[in-house]
Amino acid sequence: MEPKFNLNRPKVSDDEINxxxxxxxxxxxxxxxxxxxxRSDVNFLKNKKATYATVIAGIAVVCTVTYFAVFNKKSTTxxxxxxxxxxxxxxxxxxxxxxxxxxxxxxxxxxxxxxxxSYKVNADKGGEITHNTKSKIKVPKNAFVNKxxxxxxxxxxxxxxxxxxQADIIASGIPMTYDSAGTQYHFESAGxxxxxASHKGEExxxxxxKPVTVDMVSRQAADSYNQYYLDTVSQKWVVIKHDTPxxxxxxxxxxxxxxxxxxxQLKQLEQKAEHIPLKIDSVRTVYTKKIEKLPVPKQPSKxxxxxxxxxKFELDVDYKEFPELSAFKSAVFEVGSENxxxxxxxxxxxxxxxxxxxxxxxxxxYILTLALRNxxxxxxxxxxxxxxxxxxxxxxxxxxxxxxxxLLAKKEAEELKLKQEMEAKQxxxxxxxxxxxxxxxxxxxxxxxxxxxxxxxxxxxxxxxxKVIRTFQVNNFGIYNSDCPKLMxxxxxxxxxxxxxxxxxxLQPLIVYMVEHGSNKLFTYDNKSxxxxxxxxxxxxxxxxxxxxxxxxxxxxxxxxxxxxxxxxLLVTPLPQxxxxxxxxxxxxxx
Amino acid sequence: xxxxxxxxxxxxxxxxxxxxxxxEQLIIEAAKENPQYFGLLYDKYYKQIFGYVYQRMDDKETxxxxxxxxxxxxxxxxxxxxxxGVPFASWLFRIAHSEVMQLFRDQKNKRAxxxxxxxxxxxxxxxxxxFFEEYLPHIQTLIKQLxxxxxxxxxxxxxxxxxxxxxAEILNITENNAKVKMYRILERLKKSITNFKL
Numbered sequence: 018m019e020p021k022f023n024l025n026r027p028k029v030s031d032d033e034i035n036x037x038x039x040x041x042x043x044x045x046x047x048x049x050x051x052x053x054x055x056r057s058d059v060n061f062l063k064n065k066k067a068t069y070a071t072v073i074a075g076i077a078v079v080c081t082v083t084y085f086a087v088f089n090k091k092s093t094t095x096x097x098x099x100x101x102x103x104x105x106x107x108x109x110x111x112x113x114x115x116x117x118x119x120x121x122x123x124x125x126x127x128x129x130x131x132x133x134x135s136y137k138v139n140a141d142k143g144g145e146i147t148h149n150t151k152s153k154i155k156v157p158k159n160a161f162v163n164k165x166x167x168x169x170x171x172x173x174x175x176x177x178x179x180x181x182x183q184a185d186i187i188a189s190g191i192p193m194t195y196d197s198a199g200t201q202y203h204f205e206s207a208g209x210x211x212x213x214a215s216h217k218g219e220e221x222x223x224x225x226x227k228p229v230t231v232d233m234v235s236r237q238a239a240d241s242y243n244q245y246y247l248d249t250v251s252q253k254w255v256v257i258k259h260d261t262p263x264x265x266x267x268x269x270x271x272x273x274x275x276x277x278x279x280x281x282q283l284k285q286l287e288q289k290a291e292h293i294p295l296k297i298d299s300v301r302t303v304y305t306k307k308i309e310k311l312p313v314p315k316q317p318s319k320x321x322x323x324x325x326x327x328x329k330f331e332l333d334v335d336y337k338e339f340p341e342l343s344a345f346k347s348a349v350f351e352v353g354s355e356n357x358x359x360x361x362x363x364x365x366x367x368x369x370x371x372x373x374x375x376x377x378x379x380x381x382x383y384i385l386t387l388a389l390r391n392x393x394x395x396x397x398x399x400x401x402x403x404x405x406x407x408x409x410x411x412x413x414x415x416x417x418x419x420x421x422x423x424l425l426a427k428k429e430a431e432e433l434k435l436k437q438e439m440e441a442k443q444x445x446x447x448x449x450x451x452x453x454x455x456x457x458x459x460x461x462x463x464x465x466x467x468x469x470x471x472x473x474x475x476x477x478x479x480x481x482x483x484k485v486i487r488t489f490q491v492n493n494f495g496i497y498n499s500d501c502p503k504l505m506x507x508x509x510x511x512x513x514x515x516x517x518x519x520x521x522x523x524l525q526p527l528i529v530y531m532v533e534h535g536s537n538k539l540f541t542y543d544n545k546s547x548x549x550x551x552x553x554x555x556x557x558x559x560x561x562x563x564x565x566x567x568x569x570x571x572x573x574x575x576x577x578x579x580x581x582x583x584x585x586x587l588l589v590t591p592l593p594q595x596x597x598x599x600x601x602x603x604x605x606x607x608x
Numbered sequence: 609x610x611x612x613x614x615x616x617x618x619x620x621x622x623x624x625x626x627x628x629x630x631x632e633q634l635i636i637e638a639a640k641e642n643p644q645y646f647g648l649l650y651d652k653y654y655k656q657i658f659g660y661v662y663q664r665m666d667d668k669e670t671x672x673x674x675x676x677x678x679x680x681x682x683x684x685x686x687x688x689x690x691x692x693g694v695p696f697a698s699w700l701f702r703i704a705h706s707e708v709m710q711l712f713r714d715q716k717n718k719r720a721x722x723x724x725x726x727x728x729x730x731x732x733x734x735x736x737x738x739f740f741e742e743y744l745p746h747i748q749t750l751i752k753q754l755x756x757x758x759x760x761x762x763x764x765x766x767x768x769x770x771x772x773x774x775x776a777e778i779l780n781i782t783e784n785n786a787k788v789k790m791y792r793i794l795e796r797l798k799k800s801i802t803n804f805k806l
Contacts, residue, residue, distance in 0.1 A: 022723075034654070038654050044644065
């Protein structure tokens with residue numbers, strides 16, 4: 018039978034193709050098959066004959082199901098929630114995500130964006146606008162025309178916003194890569210602004226000879242930046258000129274009273290918290306001394322029997338000086354075998370003096386010093402008792418040892434009590450420290466919020482003494498940027514894929530950003546590069562993944578570990594709940 | 609018009625750079641452990657596989673079902689897949705080829721040939737024969753009468769504009785072998801075209 022020949026058959030639309038994609042169903046079928054296979058494997062081991070029958074029946078069922086599935090399936094499958102863009106390759110599937118990719122300026126998360134501030138200016142008179150960052154927008158008179166080139170009369174609305182750090186830039190979705198002679202660079206921004214104007218809802222334009230001047234306050238004081246204009250038609254940054262910053266001599270605003278009170282409270286808390294370790298130390302010192310001062314009972318020496326045949330000395334001992342020897346009354350001192358200088362001759366000499374002192378084993382042996390004129394002999398001797406005195410001495414010893422044990426137990430009980438007291442006090446201090454730290458952290462967050470609010474509302478660089486002014490001549494409304502193009506880091510490469518932390522769900526990025534800490538550098542990775550992250554070993558990076566209209570974070574400490582361990586799967590986490598603005602994003606990025 | 613040799617030597621939807629092949633390999637390894645990762649490959653290749661299947665049949669719904677079956681087979685056998693330096697797509701196309709052939713063995717009426725007039729013109733130009741609209745039925749008949757293997761080659765080369773490298777990878781033959789086969793098919797076609805013009 019010859020096949021049918023269709024000439025110029027209409028193509029199937031991408032939408033129709035996408036409608037039939039159902040990855041969830043595929044995984045479901047796969048899992049069912051796996052379970053079935055596992056079961057049949059078990060049965061096979063149990064009963065081969067039965068297994069053959071089951072397998073044949075199974076195949077028949079699968080074939081039947083497949084047959085019916087193939088021929089009865091209606092085109093009602095819904096697009097799966099797992100639909101992602103085909104960013105890995107060059108598949109031109111026109112999914113919605115691809116459309117998102119094509120948007121040149123695409124804020125990754127709709128609700129998190131740098132808002133425009135709206136200002137009114139009289140077109141006839143011009144004017145000077147001071148933005149909340151203290152940047153100034155100077156509008157000359159009669160500067161605006163409509164699309165037909167006619168002069169605008171009356172009030173013009175100017176919408177203006179600034180982007181200063183990586184959080185602003187990520188949120189705004191403004192591309193930050195720059196191609197020069199075939200090499201891709203990544204902009205490190207010293208500040209960027211976006212300006213547009215309208216009159217009665219209609220877009221207005223600037224006259225060629227009437228540029229608007231923008232004195233943008235910048236936090237980057239270096240002289241290594243150029244000014245660029247974003248040409249949204251050719252989708253390229255166009256260099257304007259070298260950007261020469263001028264020092265901003267205006268005085269930064271002082272902290273307001275609320276902030277002063279918070280700072281004061283924070284300082285007090287921090288001071289208190291700083292004192293806690295000292296307090297803990299002092300408790301330890303005091304109690305250690307107390308414990309040391311506890312009287313230590315002296316353990317009586319256990320009487321020892323004299324060894325027959327060993328040389329001995331009979332001595333008069335002052336038992337007040339050696340109380341432990343009280344159990345050894347009538348003791349003799351046996352010469353220890355360690356005395357290599359001993360000879361019988363020592364017994365034959367009438368020594369002018371014989372004294373004992375503590376020996377190397379305290380309470381067990383003694384040093385007997387024998388002297389005659391210039392001759393001095395030292396012997397290690399052991400108090401021992403003859404058989405007759407031993408029983409009496411033992412009974413005396415046992416009584417004394419009992420007393421000793423009682424005293425020792427008392428001492429140990431007191432020591433334990435003191436130790437417990439010390440630990441309780443230290444624990445209380447540790448608890449206090451925890452509370453103070455938590456309180457300080459709360460205050461810090463409050464202060465940070467207050468300062469950020471202040472920064473957002475009034476002054477962007479509250480504590481930055483190195484503030485500069487960067488002056489732009491705006492001939493066309495749009496996005497202007499003071500930038501320094503940077504190459505990708507070259508210290509190392511990390512080949513990765515991305516997954517959601519909680520369930521290890523694969524994540525297909527649209528864009529991946531790497532925020533370099535300690536600078537304002539932001540590296541952008543697209544579908545050709547986001548599996549190959551580059552880094553410098555002496556820098557810290559937070560990875561920010563844009564996927565399906567959400568942002569996911571891989572924090573800097575984890576990235577450091579990933580580099581050390583050559584981790585191949587980055588388990589990213591979504592932005593914390595309650596992330597509603599750029600300030601929240603900034604915190605999440607640890608900027 | 610037939611795309612020139614340079615255009616047909618590289619298919620950006622199919623071919624990859626070494627880095628891209630390694631990226632893909634990373635995903636395949638992950639998918640072997642967690643089938644969810646297969647979703648990335650599914651999204652990437654769904655349209656291409658559907659296109660391949662639908663190119664060879666008339667019924668769109670059957671084509672969608674066969675495509676689903678191809679991916680299910682691929683996922684089931686993924687643990688057996690070994691990276692051999694060619695795109696994952698070539699493995700998928702081989703599965704698709706086998707599924708389609710199986711279907712045609714069972715139901716011959718499902719087989720269809722789909723081409724544009726331009727594709728047929730390209731064949732005539734390739735064999736240095738002039739093309740006129742009135743030749744169309746004859747050329748169609750010639751193509752319909754081609755053996756399965758030859759028809760596959762013609763479909764891939766002229767109706768899907770695949771480079772020889774890709775055809776070779778899909779059919780698991782050498783690129784040179786693919787070229788030789790194509791040359792011989794064209795020789796036979798040239799003879800047949802000359803015959804019906806006489």
